Amino acid sequence: MTEIPKAADADSVTEPASASTLLARYLHRQRETILDGQIAAGAHDDPDAVADMVVAARRARGALAAHRKTARTQPEVHRLIEELRWFGITVGSAHELRTQAAWLLAAADLLRPRYVRGPVRARISGYFADRTRPAWIAGRELLASPRFPAMVEDLMAEERLLRSTVVPGIDDVDNTAVLEALLERVRSRMRAVESARGEDTRDAAMHGLRKAIRRTRYYLESVDDVAPARNAQACQGLAAVQDLLGGHQDAAVAKHHLMQIAREAENAGESTFTYGLLLQREIDRAAQYSAALPSAYWQALRGARVMADVHLGSAAE
CATH class of the missing domain: 1.20.120 (Four Helix Bundle (Hemerythrin (Met), subunit A))
Structure with a gap:
């Protein structure tokens, strides 16, 4: 899995707190979390290690999508929003399946023995195992694919743009x-x-x-x-x-x-x-x-x- 070097934070105390600057700072924090999650996922090979990076992708996407004029009129912003959506779904799928499996197994364990009929735990465990492993393989392949660093680069480019100029649909609204x-x-x-x-x-x-x-x-x-x-x-x-x-x-x-x-x-x-x-x-x-x-x-x-x-x-x- 290729690690992407983190760029230094360009924040400074003299930077004006315009809407675009505030958004750039927010996107920077989410990008850092995404990169930290990539390292953790590679180190532990664990679907649960990606939980924070999936939330960070949602945060970045939600903050960008809130500026509807920009999202609608600037193709690069719209594409970045869609890439963040795709990323969150693909990388987070295995973690969500594991969470559901743990919840339903715990719920089954709370039942009195007379209410548990058949191989319930084995059936639930097998059902989710059949789905979690392929989902996690897809997530790992995504993190190792060129599409992931391209998304991070696009996020970094949007940060630079927000810091350097007035962005239509953000600073003029x-x-x-x-x-x-x-x-x-x-x-x-x-x-x-x-x-x-x-x-x-x-x-x-x-x-x-x-x-x-x-x-x-x-x-x-x-x-x-x-x-x-x-x-x-x-x-x-x-x-x-x-x-x-x-x-x-x-x-x-x-x-x-x-x-x-x-x-x-x-x-x-x-x-x-x-x-x-x-x-x-x-x-x-x-x-x-x-x-x-x-x-x-x-x-x-x-x-x-x-x-x-x-x-x-x-x-x-």
Whole structure:
């Protein structure tokens, strides 16, 4: 696996805190985390070693995508966003499968012995092993391929551009408008959750809201020099909702895996009773997260609205 040398951070105390400069600093931190993750993954050959670098890729992508005008009108930025998306999915897939396997095995262990019918642990372990190994091979191949350093180079080039010039769609746009657009996206996704009918539709709507919350949080992280204390509070509220929605998504994905595992067990002539119990557990877990959403959502939205007011005040000055 070829390691990519890290570039020195070009930050200085005299650098103006423009929107593009703040974004450049944020992208630099994420790039450093991605490179650290590459070293860790190569040293340990462990899918769990990539967790931080996958989150860093999401942070970089979310912060860039928040500037919708730039993402839409500049092909190189749009391409970088898509590369970061592809990277996160491919490299993080094995880690997510291992996390799901550990969760479902732990859930099976909590059942009373009389409720465990058939080779449940072996069936769950085998199901995920068949999927995790190929996913991790694909992730390692990606890290060793020319496409990975090309993505890092593109990220570095975007940092240099942001530090050296006014970037259309970032410095010439009021940051309040950026945040307001993000919050409107969040509100729209929440309305979709509230109007969703049917389990699958609601699961999809909750996942859509999670992505909108995540993008808003990462944008605020990228401009944390603006009222740092209030920014941290707003990000904390958004992170709480993101965690809640992440738990719901984990339950939704677990349901999908359990239905497939039950189908394999049925085809093998095994009892599916235990998988039904585990499936109901995930249905109940998703319902609990769904019930907790409204209060957490409104609290987080109030904090984000405060930041919009702070941005507006800064723009007026």
